[in-house]
Amino acid sequence: MGPAEHGTGPDAEARVHSQGEAGRARTRDGRELYYQRLAGPEGRPTVVFEGGLAAGRSYWAGVQTALADVAPTVVYDRSGLGRSPAAPPGVSRRLHALADDLGDLLDHLGPKGPYLLVGHSWGGPLVRLAAAARPARVAGLVLVDPSDEACELLFEPSMRRAERAGQLATVWLARLGLLGRVYRSLTAALPPDAAADLRAEGFTVAMTRTRGRELEDAAGDLRALLKNPPGLAGLPVTVVSAGRTSAGMPESVRRRATVSHAYRARQSPHGRHVVLPEANHMAVTTSAAELAEEIRRLAT
Template sequence: MVGHSQGESGLARTRDGRQLHHMRLQGPAGSPTVVFEGGLAASRSYWALVQLEVAQWANAVVYDRSGLGRSPADPRPRPLRRLAEDLGDLLDHLGPGPFVLVGHSWGGPVVRIAAAADPGRIAGLVLVDPTDESCELLFARSVRRAERIGQVGSALLARLGLLGRTFRWMTDELPADARADMVAEGFTVEAIRTRAAELGSVVPDLRALLDHPVDLAEVPLTVISAGQTSTGINATALAAITEAHAFRARQSAHGRHVCARESGHMVPITDPEIIVEEIRRLVVA
């Protein structure tokens, strides 16, 4: 029987006993392990295009945060530090490393915090159009209002079974099995409920990062910025976000800032090649 394009499934246990579902594609013997962290409400499936390429020269692991994909929901609140602790528990399960962590959107601060907790096992970070606390725009009331409207709208569409239709442009690009998984798991009421839980502490989470910055100055780092506007991100916002990304790259002694010029926010779908190339720079150095 032919296996799944995203590899073999497994379960990692968190420090408080929850289970995290992950899928692993085995790379060449002795290669580093690349672990992918998604954005809000994003399960493992949307990394498929990147993961398949990376697995040619590294171990490539995708996983579902609690309440997404095949990982049971977390009964406790979901602040950023808890998400990062879960990622750390997954890394413990996978072995000693070295690891390259790749985080998209809200996954960006998740991987930064997880890396800072044990930088000795981290070979590098790739942040893909990440949320960054240095972008003042993220604290604006208009952003919170847009989040609330988006949450209400997504919840309604999920209850009606229509949410997936708005993302056909994205799921149609995936391998058939990853597409089927994402259609079945990614647009449910449960996934949107998890999104609400993670959104619940965004502002205090970002302020905490401003007040207590994580030290990753010696960790090789690439920040990839979207080059095109997206839903909810106009030209003014795009410029502010890109400036914050450039700042983040400068905080590393080995920092690099690149732009996915033809891509909006969903870079893992619309320009997977640029992510693959930046991971390769860190792994095949």
């Protein structure tokens, strides 16, 4: 599939999507993952982006296009998001299973890599797991305001209550057709074609079902990381923290998250921790240019 599927009419074939050419990768159990690949300079690691909780490929458009002169880039939709069909009910959507799917995507793109993996929020631990499975093909990691098991707050009962409340609110707003309005400022920051994709695909009731499945046992997934930390074989790791508070991230939460990020960077012999002063948790859209510069450091 190519750019034509992003539009209709006689000029559709000629259109080039800002996020690149479309394709589909098959997982080990036969599911298909929709992805877009944007060409870049040869001889550089391919940058592969992993979204946060129930976040599809479109959120990365600003960062991806800012790296067009740096390296090839790939964005994709996890099962049940965007244009990737939902996984059957019996197929796990726990963190380890999502990491396996990312590994299958990398196999499809080229099993030897090298890849620079960029994960936002819940995508942070996900890319760590995928990198640990095959570190030889990974050039480095960029963790963007990641969920991290070193943050004790993530195990507190208050976090489970917040997760349940957030899921109920998300479902309710999606059913009323109002969820997209909550994210208008984020959508407005994207290239027009990616913004149109996100408005059409990112705020649906189907997405909320996937969100619920990804949240099934977040605390259990993080406890598993505490018990068996992913070994990254000395890979370069940059951990990016947001400097500003946002909805769900008041100052007390922001401070504890940033401490866990600094800790994560120290676990790598080539670790780097940086705070983007003007970014909030959704740095992938609100501080795309600044984030792209941090990715550039590892990609070149």
